[in-house]
Amino acid sequence: MLRVLGTIGLLTASNIFMTWAWYGHLKRPAWPLLLAIGASWLIALPEYMLQVPANRLGHAGMGGPFTAPQLKVLQEAITLTVFFFFSWLVLKERLRPNELVAFGLILAAVVVAMWGRGNPHANPHPHPHPHPEAHHPEAQRPEAQRPEAQRPEAQRPEMAPNAGRPT
Numbered sequence: 006m007l008r009v010l011g012t013i014g015l016l017t018a019s020n021i022f023m024t025w026a027w028y029g030h031l032k033r034p035a036w037p038l039l040l041a042i043g044a045s046w047l048i049a050l051p052e053y054m055l056q057v058p059a060n061r062l063g064h065a066g067m068g069g070p071f072t073a074p075q076l077k078v079l080q081e082a083i084t085l086t087v088f089f090f091f092s093w094l095v096l097k098e099r100l101r102p103n104e105l106v107a108f109g110l111i112l113a114a115v116v117v118a119m120w121g122r123g124n125p126h127a128n129p130h131p132h133p134h135p136h137p138e139a140h141h142p143e144a145q146r147p148e149a150q151r152p153e154a155q156r157p158e159a160q161r162p163e164m165a166p167n168a169g170r171p172t
Contacts, residue, residue, distance in 0.1 A: 021054040
């Protein structure tokens with residue numbers, strides 16, 4: 006649970022920085038474009054310093070609870086949540102009903118992506134046979150149709166009791 010909360014906390018903090026980097030300059034229309042780009046770049050650096058550890062902490066390949074697609078969907082939902090408050094509190098822009106519905110659908114995508122999260126290392130389709138070779142196509146053919154090298158010795162013509170002897 007600590008990794009889940011840590012990942013969400015770092016992603017939220019990183020998204021606050023990124024939202025400022027992407028949209029904060031809109032409050033400064035007098036800034037020249039290059040100044041806006043430079044300021045945004047400086048704000049984005051701390052965002053990366055939070056985003057990278059969040060993904061490493063949360064990724065299943067590094068002991069975390071999430072797959073990479075789950076991290077991405079979670080990050081997008083956090084981004085929209087942060088943006089909602091940024092738009093409302095900083096830019097003084099209210100979201101229209103259709104935008105709220107769109108945000109809600111993306112949040113629903115998080116629920117779908119996390120559904121049955123369980124162990125991300127678990128194979129969703131466990132192998133039905135205890136031995137993988139049992140699933141090999143040759144193992145499913147009747148013995149009479151298998152190439153001779155795969156037949157038991159007693160059924161190979163060269164191993165038959167009278168093989169090679171004149172009758």
